[in-house]
Amino acid sequence: MDEARRKIEETVLASTFPGAFRLTQDAKGAARLEVEVTVPGGGSYGLLITAEPDYPSSMPEVYLVRPLVLRDARGRELLSISPSHEMHLLKPRNRFLRLCHYKPEAWHPSVTFYKVVLKSLLWLTAYENHLQSGRPITDYLGT
Amino acid sequence: MDSARQLPSAAIGGELLLRRQGVPAKNRLEFDPASGELRLRPPGIPAPAEGNVTVIDQIASDGFA
Numbered sequence: 001m002d003e004a005r006r007k008i009e010e011t012v013l014a015s016t017f018p019g020a021f022r023l024t025q026d027a028k029g030a031a032r033l034e035v036e037v038t039v040p041g042g043g044s045y046g047l048l049i050t051a052e053p054d055y056p057s058s059m060p061e062v063y064l065v066r067p068l069v070l071r072d073a074r075g076r077e078l079l080s081i082s083p084s085h086e087m088h089l090l091k092p093r094n095r096f097l098r099l100c101h102y103k104p105e106a107w108h109p110s111v112t113f114y115k116v117v118l119k120s121l122l123w124l125t126a127y128e129n130h131l132q133s134g135r136p137i138t139d140y141l142g143t
Numbered sequence: 144m145d146s147a148r149q150l151p152s153a154a155i156g157g158e159l160l161l162r163r164q165g166v167p168a169k170n171r172l173e174f175d176p177a178s179g180e181l182r183l184r185p186p187g188i189p190a191p192a193e194g195n196v197t198v199i200d201q202i203a204s205d206g207f208a
Contacts, residue, residue: 129153
């Protein structure tokens with residue numbers, strides 16, 4: 001991510017998640033965004049969004065880093081059933097749940113980390129509804 | 144589900160379910176930076192002029208992968 005894009009990302013995040021994010025980059029330009037989000041009346045979650053140096057041309061990845069263990073409505077650890085289409089989970093990495101967000105064909109360099117966080121917040125809201133209803137996350141978010 | 148035990152997010156979940164079943168959206172789905180949370184806003188009620196509220200109906204409907 002170049003410097004101009006980083007400034008855009010930081011400006012947007014500072015106005016939408018003030019005090020709740022940390023955006024860093026390594027020497028090669030790969031980026032890490034850590035952000036705290038809350039589901040209405042529900043839990044707080046820590047997300048880690050990683051992006052390769054060629055972001056925003058390439059799509060970032062989203063990991064759930066807090067809490068470490070999430071279970072489905074039947075009590076199974078979500079890590080143990082990943083990847084899962086009906087729960088919109090990709091193959092995990094480093095023991096972290098990896099959330100689905102944008103479809104590759106829908107990804108565009110104009111999409112910012114902010115919108116990826118909003119997608120993730122929708123996933124988490126659907127997850128908390130799943131815990132109450134037992135319905136798969138695809139029922140809430142589509143296939 | 145017992146409505147007395149519904150989570151606040153259940154209203155959002157109910158709205159998302161209906162949309163997936165082809166029922167036209169009843170409310171706008173928004174993200175409010177002031178609270179840091181998603182919320183529903185009934186039609187006809189404008190978003191506050193201040194506060195950077197983001198309507199995310201499109202983000203919710205364009206699919207996940």
